[in-house]
Amino acid sequence: MSEQSSAGSSLYRIEHLGKNNWIPWKTKVQAILGDKGLEGYIDGTKVIPARGQSPVQADRLTAIAKWEDKDRKARTMIVLLVSDTQMVHLTGANTAKEMWDQLKLIKESRGQQGIYTWRHKLY
Numbered sequence: 001m002s003e004q005s006s007a008g009s010s011l012y013r014i015e016h017l018g019k020n021n022w023i024p025w026k027t028k029v030q031a032i033l034g035d036k037g038l039e040g041y042i043d044g045t046k047v048i049p050a051r052g053q054s055p056v057q058a059d060r061l062t063a064i065a066k067w068e069d070k071d072r073k074a075r076t077m078i079v080l081l082v083s084d085t086q087m088v089h090l091t092g093a094n095t096a097k098e099m100w101d102q103l104k105l106i107k108e109s110r111g112q113q114g115i116y117t118w119r120h121k122l123y
Contacts, residue, residue, distance in 0.1 A: 016083040022107035029081060033074060041074040042100035071096050078103075 014028045015021060033039040040046030048071075049063040074096035082090065082103075089106045093099040 014081065016081055017086050017103070018083050019085070022103075025081070026103075026107075029078065033077060036073070036077075038070060038074040038077070038096070041071050041096040042078075044097050046070070048095075075099060 012028075012032050014025065014032075017025045030039060030042075033042060046067065048067045049060060051064065052060055075093075078096060078099050079087075079090065089102055090099050093102055
């Protein structure tokens with residue numbers, strides 16, 4: 001039986017990220033985060049507002065707090081959808097984008113190593 005998570009809603013039920021399901025998992029998580037308006041927190045289009053000079057204005061503090069809250073929600077969704085064995089790949093990440101970038105680095109083989117990996121899987 002596969003591991004499944006509701007990701008905060010009974011509407012979403014996907015298998016946790018495991019050793020060999022990166023592409024379908026990535027596509028589904030991007031769809032979920034997009035549906036919740038959080039995809040920009042993993043692709044880098046939603047960046048934390050600059051604090052500016054001291055003292056920081058109240059509206060800027062509000063914008064920063066809002067960004068941090070939404071980034072936390074994106075991080076939570078990612079963590080809840082990663083299996084325990086894959087959790088090591090999130091170590092040290094402080095933002096949803098950092099988590100996503102670390103997973104991509106591990107799961108999306110590039111260059112000569114990528115060619116070797118795919119040859120090994122195919123043969």
